[in-house]
Each structure stands twice: as C-alpha cells, then as structure tokens.
Amino acid sequence: MSRSILCAAITLVIGAAACGGDPVPPEPELSEQQAIELFGAFRDFQGHVVFARTREPRQRSSTDCLLGGFTQFDRWVDEESAGDTTRVFLHRQTTPFGCRLRIRDIDYALFGSPSVNEQTLVEMVGSSDGLTVSGVVFGALEWAAEGRSAACPIELTLTMEPDRSDEENPRIVGDLSGNLCGYVVTIEVSEPL
Structure with a gap:
C-alpha cells in the first residue's frame, strides 16, 4: 500500500471516529x-372573551x-349554597382553530389537541375574606412557529386566596403549578378581587 493511500485511510478512520460519538441533542421545541x-x-x-350575562348553565x-x-369556548357554571357557604364550579373548554398570537416577535399558530380545560371551584364562606379558589388546567395545545411545531401537554393545579395588603x-x-410542555413550572397568577 502506498504511503499516500495509507495516510488517506488513517485520516478517514480518525474522521469517522470523531463523528461517531453521541450526537448533540436537539434543542427543545x-x-x-x-x-x-x-x-x-x-x-x-x-x-x-365576553360571555352573555344569562342564567344558562352552559x-x-x-x-x-x-x-x-x-x-x-364552552363554559359550564354550577352554583350551590348551604348556610353561609357558596360554591361556584366553573368549567371552561377552550379549543383554538389556527389561533395566531405574537409573542416576542414570533407568530404562533395554536390548535386544540384536542383542547384546554379549566375546572375551577370558587368557595366563599361568609364575607369575601373567606374566599378560596382552587382548580386544575389540563389538556394540550398544538403549536407551530418558525417551521417548528409540537404538542404542549398541560397539567396544572390552581390555588388562590385574597390579598388585601x-x-x-x-x-x-x-x-398554577405542575407540568407545562414537558417542564415542571410554577406560574404566579393575580386577579382583581
């Protein structure tokens, strides 16, 4: 074997070995x-989103x-009272159909996969000082942006209480805490009382 063929063969073997390691993992979606x-x-x-003021439960x-x-949006409301305690159960199912939103100069298209569901229990004992809110958000969104797309599974738990500071x-x-798009997250939420 000539010296130049031997050098070329060694170069190919070394190059193949350098490329044969573990691949770099892809960026998360x-x-x-x-x-x-x-x-x-x-x-x-x-x-x-504004719903008509009506007594219709759905x-x-x-x-x-x-x-x-x-x-x-589909919304169900159920209310019950006993003594000085009132409980309101809200269920909202949200299904986007190519809903486009812009976040930090990136346009996202959202689709229901199949939908995002929120179940919330608002409980008030006596005055609004005895107010508590708890619930869950679950389902999935399908998103697409900049040539990328994936499903975003959602499993979050909601807990809220009054802040009169x-x-x-x-x-x-x-x-809201739990799993969002494969990450364990805690998201602070706040609403006027």
Missing part, C-alpha cells in the same frame, strides 16, 4: 420561558384571534 409565555398569552387572550362562544384564526386594590393571588 420550546424553552421553559417560551412555554410559560405562550401559555400566559393564551390565558390573557381567553380573559378578553354557554358557547367563539371569537377571532388577534392575527387570524379563531377560538371556541393594598386596601385600595385588593386582589386574589396564587399560582
């Missing part, structure tokens, strides 16, 4: 921060999304 921001934008959008509404597509602007505060 969404970073944890992107997952939280996407979920937050989706929840904020849901907050702007309502359906759909609304156009900011950049295209639409989202369908600012007497002029009392709030109900708490967190």
Whole structure:
C-alpha cells in the first residue's frame, strides 16, 4: 500500500471516529420561558372573551384571534349554597382553530389537541375574606412557529386566596403549578378581587 493511500485511510478512520460519538441533542421545541409565555398569552387572550350575562348553565362562544384564526369556548357554571357557604364550579373548554398570537416577535399558530380545560371551584364562606379558589388546567395545545411545531401537554393545579395588603386594590393571588410542555413550572397568577 502506498504511503499516500495509507495516510488517506488513517485520516478517514480518525474522521469517522470523531463523528461517531453521541450526537448533540436537539434543542427543545420550546424553552421553559417560551412555554410559560405562550401559555400566559393564551390565558390573557381567553380573559378578553365576553360571555352573555344569562342564567344558562352552559354557554358557547367563539371569537377571532388577534392575527387570524379563531377560538371556541364552552363554559359550564354550577352554583350551590348551604348556610353561609357558596360554591361556584366553573368549567371552561377552550379549543383554538389556527389561533395566531405574537409573542416576542414570533407568530404562533395554536390548535386544540384536542383542547384546554379549566375546572375551577370558587368557595366563599361568609364575607369575601373567606374566599378560596382552587382548580386544575389540563389538556394540550398544538403549536407551530418558525417551521417548528409540537404538542404542549398541560397539567396544572390552581390555588388562590385574597390579598388585601393594598386596601385600595385588593386582589386574589396564587399560582398554577405542575407540568407545562414537558417542564415542571410554577406560574404566579393575580386577579382583581
């Protein structure tokens, strides 16, 4: 074997060995921060949906999304009272159909996979000082952005209670914690009381 053929063979073997190691793992489809921001934008959008004031226990509404597509909302409400305790059970099912949202200059298209469900129990004993809110958010969103797409499974637990530290602007505060898009997260939530 000539010297040049031997050198070429050694170079090929060394090059193949260098490439034969473990491959670099792919980037996650969404970073944890992107997952939280996407979920937050989706929840904020849901907050702007207006349901008719009615005593109907079940309502359906759909609304156009900011950049295209639409989202369908189904809501059930059940209320019971006993003595000075009132319990309101809310169930909302949200199904996006190509709902487009922009987050940090990235356009996302959202689809129900099949939907996101929220079940919330609001319990008030006596005055609003005895108010507690608990619940779960579960389901999945299918998202697409910048040539990437994936499912985002959601399993979160909600706990909230009144915060009257600012007497002029009392709030109900708490967190959503659990699994979001494959990450274990805790997301602070706050609403006017």
